[in-house]
Amino acid sequence: MASGKNFVLGIYDDEDVLLEAIKKIRGAGVKIQEVYSPFPVHGIDDVLGYKRSRLPIAAFLFGLTGTCLALTMQIGMMTVDWPMIVGGKDFLPLPAFIPVTFEMTVLLSAFGMVGTFLVASNLKPWGKPNLLDIRITDDKHVVAVDLDANHVSEADIKKVLKESGAQEVNNKTRG
Amino acid sequence: MHATAAVREALVTNGKTVHDVTVDICSRVEEKPSKLWLASIAFALGLLTVGAYALYLLLWNGIGMWGLNKTVGWAWDITNFVWWVGIGHAGTLISAILLLFRQKWRMSINRAAEAMTIFAVICAAMFPIFHMGRPWLGFYWALPLPNTFGSLWVNFSSPLLWDVFAISTYFSVSLVFWYLGLIPDFAVIRDRATNKVSKAVYGALSFGWDGAARTWSRYESVALILAGLATPLVLSVHTIVSMDFATSVIPGWHTTIFPPYFVAGAIFSGFAMVLTLLIVTRKVYKLEDYITINHIELMNIIIIITGSIVGIAYITEFFIAWYSGVPAEQYAFINRATGPYWWAYASMMTCNVISPQLFWFKKIRTNIASTFVLSIVVNIGMWFERFVIIVTSLHRDYLPSSWAMFYPTFVDVGVYLFSFGFFLFAFLLFAKFFPVINMAEVKSIIKSSSEKVSD
Structure with missing residues (x-):
């Protein structure tokens, strides 16, 4: 400053x-x-x-991380680690993964961007x-x-x- | 710079200046709590105490303390859950969707509406958590954590799990959005504080905000993107809540109209709750110049629109049940309207479809007293809507020998009162210690949208 x-x-x-x-x-x-x-x-x-401001770029990258994490988590758990048929869906029920993937994209994007904003603007509780x-x-x-x-x-x-x-x-x- | 058409009504009346905004909002935080506030807090604590006793009975003895039976396995708890989540939706609609549409009238109501959202979502989350019976084990049931049952994971194909992610994301993103807006306003209180404690507390809360143009510029782009993220988020939350029902094969629940119909209902009840709270807050805090009749009228117009969408959805559901030719589906709807729960159906129809139509009269939608009464009526109606959907669809099973009725117990009512107590308590603390109006945003429109007294 x-x-x-x-x-x-x-x-x-x-x-x-x-x-x-x-x-x-x-x-x-x-x-x-x-x-x-x-x-x-x-x-x-x-x-x-x-x-x-380049914060939108940060938001996009954090969001992308969220999408990848969510898909990896769901496919890893439901398809690779313990494959199971639920409600007649196959082992890789991608449509059923959409809600959680979307939510995690939004979550990481929002938190990542606000975190970046606080660091970039030197805002902290102390x-x-x-x-x-x-x-x-x-x-x-x-x-x-x-x-x-x-x-x-x-x-x-x-x-x-x-x-x-x-x-x-x-x-x-x-x- | 702003350009506002001359025909637009003023958003801030009585010629308030930028300094007046600071004084009017901060002095509510700085003054000693009033007798009325203390009495309200005492009332909220009373509700919490009664509720806590009911909760103790529930947690100690188990879910059997509720009036549920083997036919009606979901009743008051899930009704309350959907009702509270729905109420929360108005806050995000006001702060995010109206921001994207550049509706400046959001500015004096968004802070309180977002606070309402956050507290309502906490109230909502209580119900599925308590319904687990042993909530302390809920982490393993609801979150994808490695557990002692081998590597058996949570089921990502289930809408109940989608709900876990949707509600927790919605809660945390709303909280961040709300807090971001509070930072500059906490700085205003910090710089006016005279005693050490409030200097330290508001100093920490304001994160060292100094109002630099560079920070404001970043702040605005963060707010815009958060609004862009929160808009699909809020729509997804109630969509996913509706899928808890719509993806099942219960007649009365298995309908594709549920997502948009639930979202419209959520906004409808949320705006009603915002009105109930703000009409009281504006009166007690003398905020008539910031939350004007114009604001109340605009909110009432949203109530007419969403209320009418909900009404059309009710009729469509009925039509489709007949048109589908499925006897079980047709029976579910006939039973809803004429069966033993006809009174709940009639209350829902009256409160949600008929009474909001009164807002077509300008006299009624610009009148504080009638708005206040109707806003409460709408929320009663919306509670009944969820009760009707849940209980009437369940209570007459495919097998007539398992037909049953649902009767709430003291514990059902008590846990609901607990959520009310919490909501009221949290909102009162917010109203006393936080700036109830977004000062920075209102200050930015003083020049363009304030009523000029004598010029």
């Missing part, structure tokens, strides 16, 4: 102003460390230039959030600019933030 210590924060309270502001700030050559919001703002990944502003979880959007990662002077960064519609511009040192 954030490597820097000294931040300038632009605080916004409207998501549409925020989106325009991000475009202006990035257009002025200022690097944004991260934007923090109380709720998901649509279109923010595009203006920040974030790539699409995790300590280092909030730059306490109002982020209430009603304010915060654009964080890392001073050490920028070549633009502090005064210019503040000017750009103010002009882009920030309600407040603050300095923050992260411990």
Whole structure:
């Protein structure tokens, strides 16, 4: 995560102003460390230039693992280890295996994807959030600019933030 | 950015701001429990105590304590199981299917509906587990584990085993989906907490959430895919529950219409339960600006649709029984409607098919009192539907000498009360300690869908 210590924060309270502001700030050559919001703002990944999440790929691979595991388990138990005729079905009753296979696909896919999400986003029960502003979880959007990662002077960064519609511009040192 | 047509009614009324959402929802968690809440918890504990005594009798003495006999081997327990699972379906429908359809009105009701789903599924699971008689051995009977009987495995050709997988997957995926949505909201409570205990507890529950745009972006794609997974999952669960009956050769059960008919019935009863719970929650917690008459009306419309599907299914079943030309099948249905259980059939028809049609009147579907009463009527009807399907199909065997009636005992009723006690207890704890409305989602529509007071 954030490597820097000294931040300038632009605080916004409207998501549409925020989106325009991000475009202006990035257009002025200022690097944004991260934007923090109380709720998901649509279109923010595009203006920040974030790539699409690869989590769907993880979900697919976990799902595939579930399908294979379920089929291996059922065929191994019902066909190989102890073949038995139940209800007139043959030793390999594939249609009867569909429900369990489907359920295990969904189970592994969901758990695998959520697990990947938690690891990728560094979310854990003992995790300590280092909030730059306490109002982020209430009603304010915060654009964080890392001073050490920028070549633009502090005064210019503040000017750009103010002009882009920030309600407040603050300095923050992260411990 | 959102574009909302001007003709759409506001989803949040009275000009609430984003900050108001935080205050309105969090203060319910922060304030001292009210007298009404304490009284309700005491009532739930009372139900649990009575139920626990019945459970003790059941587990100590065995399944013979229920009113089952050799003809009617399934009755209240499986009725309750199907009823509770069905109720659970509305939560997933609201959070997953309405998300895929981009229905924004789901946002203020999905949290409570999903909580209801989770508790209802726990209640449902109790019944097959207790029906095992010796539930502590159930692991070997229900799960594919190596056991002491040699390498004899569970039977993957049996719908009862499919149920084990379906219900446990449904429960765990719903739990994960629900918790994912709770993480950002727990962070809101964490950042407002003033005392050490709640700071620590909500801090741990919120997993160190900081609201970064990158995390939100991942969160949204996870939520979308989970919704995509949960949609076929919820449909599969009640389909598989219906197969417990449909794959048998009992007249009255052996019908191909069961899967869609059960799914529609599940959504029907689930929405009714959501309405019963939310009408009370909204009143007690003063959430009228978030759960508006508009929300209640939309849910009532879903009740008319699913109720009518259920009605058509009842008639189709009857027609097909006649059309099949199978005397046993025809008898099963004639006996259902005119036999000794005619009163159960009549209650089912009245509560499920006739009374929801009242919602065609706008006055009735936008009225809180009538909605509340009808939502309870629907759930009584849906309980009778399962009772009718299960008991009337079994009680008149192929052999008239084994015909019998089913009479519930105190233990039958007591175990049902236990599940009610648990449901109420869990929902009350949820309502007090968890944010009852998904704050992050509601905040995201404040700008587009909130009623402007004076602009």
